[in-house]
Amino acid sequence: MYVISLGDDGAELRPLEPWRAEEFLAHIDRGREFIGQYITLPDAVTDLESSRSYLRSYADKAAVDTGRIHGIWVDGELVGGVLFRTMDLAHGTAEAGCWLEPSAVGKGLVTRAARVIIDWAVEERGIHRVEWQVAAGNQASIAVARRLGLTKEGVLRESYLYRGKRHDVEIWSVLAPEWRAARQSS
Numbered sequence: 470m471y472v473i474s475l476g477d478d479g480a481e482l483r484p485l486e487p488w489r490a491e492e493f494l495a496h497i498d499r500g501r502e503f504i505g506q507y508i509t510l511p512d513a514v515t516d517l518e519s520s521r522s523y524l525r526s527y528a529d530k531a532a533v534d535t536g537r538i539h540g541i542w543v544d545g546e547l548v549g550g551v552l553f554r555t556m557d558l559a560h561g562t563a564e565a566g567c568w569l570e571p572s573a574v575g576k577g578l579v580t581r582a583a584r585v586i587i588d589w590a591v592e593e594r595g596i597h598r599v600e601w602q603v604a605a606g607n608q609a610s611i612a613v614a615r616r617l618g619l620t621k622e623g624v625l626r627e628s629y630l631y632r633g634k635r636h637d638v639e640i641w642s643v644l645a646p647e648w649r650a651a652r653q654s655s
Contacts, residue, residue, distance in 0.1 A: 490521035500570025548573035561597030605637035
């Protein structure tokens with residue numbers, strides 16, 4: 470296992486593996502309503518077995534290079550995560566995503582963690598295009614996309630049915646040459 474420091478505030482990025490299912494469930498329970506405002510993760514992780522199954526699905530994706538999931542820990546407590554919901558190495562595309570529990574909001578954790586995984590995808594795995602799909606009402610996630618230097622490509626109107634309501638989805642992305650250029654200039 471590896472641990473990547475996200476700064477000098479005790480924040481770390483680690484793989485989120487099936488053996489952490491109990492810790493993952495406790496984390497989701499702490500932030501269930503907040504996390505579930507825009508994403509289905511809390512609906513998918515409701516008990517220990519569904520937590521284990523969710524993490525196992527990402528372990529399976531990692532084994533065949535079609536996705537990854539990482540947790541964000543602060544002072545030893547799981548407070549959020551970043552992931553590649555999809556990765557298609559043949560086409561050079563990936564879709565990134567994130568979540569946080571309320572106690573971790575406003576500290577730049579997702580931005581720092583997303584930089585790490587996007588760097589890895591571009592530099593180590595040869596991904597050419599990273600997408601960030603976000604409900605138009607999710608201003609915190611849109612702010613992360615902006616801080617990462619992603620470009621808003623458009624809006625899929627009412628394309629996402631969630632908890633009985635249709636949401637617009639914004640599509641943000643960055644291409645490998647843009648990512649590298651921005652990283653070199655910072």
